[in-house]
Amino acid sequence: MKTAQILEVIKKPLPARAFQWKGVSAENKKELLHFLEETGCPDIDIFSLTEKELSIHTLEGKMQVQNGAYIICGNANEYWAVREDIFLNTYTVIDGPNSATAVMKKYLAITNTIDDEEGWLLIDAFSLEEARHIAKADSKTEDLLAINEVSVNDESGVSHSFVINE
Template sequence: MQVQDGAYIICGNANEYWAVREDIFLNTYNIIDGPDAANAVMKKYIAIINTIDEEEGWLLIDAFSLEEARHIAKADIKTEDLLAINEVTVNDESGVSHSFIINE
């Protein structure tokens, strides 16, 4: 694989690596810096939205904070209005698409 100068090298969950151009990386990912960066943990959020097609839908979002999750939900191309958002714990079982436990 050839990588351009300035590209970011990303390691996935299965220890796979790939290169991403700097402009794409900076528009896609959030860089966490500072004293809390080493302890940052991504959480899952479920957002209930009204879509541009005037239907109700939901988004499962990975984010570091509720504020970031709100931003992601509102930026989704199909989102017309954000109705609700809450942190969830995914409780998937074999044969189940997704089940969630809402963290109160």
């Protein structure tokens, strides 16, 4: 009997736009409409707003939007809601005028490991804050000692020689 090949995968980072819903109020309704206008929402009827709640009609069905949740507009102009804690753990906020064309950078993190040794991590991330989060989440990291953006001296991206970008 053949067994299925098990693949190790990483979810591709795809840009999306988000808006935090803070509950039903006149101001929040205006902000939601502004978000939908800015994202080019093709069908405003997928949103249902009552005096008590907001819901989105997604491909998976009706989704109630909790206060504090983020409304996401994906690449195909689809909308869904993500609880605040999940959003903060799985999305990276890219700020600035070039956010739509943001590129990953390389960061070198120096850590104290759980084995009480010095560790080095080469991290691909969109921002220094995201790189810090990745370094601290590493299973062997006890403390983050330093982190800097680096340039790799080898075009293939494989090298042990780095230039720290000041």
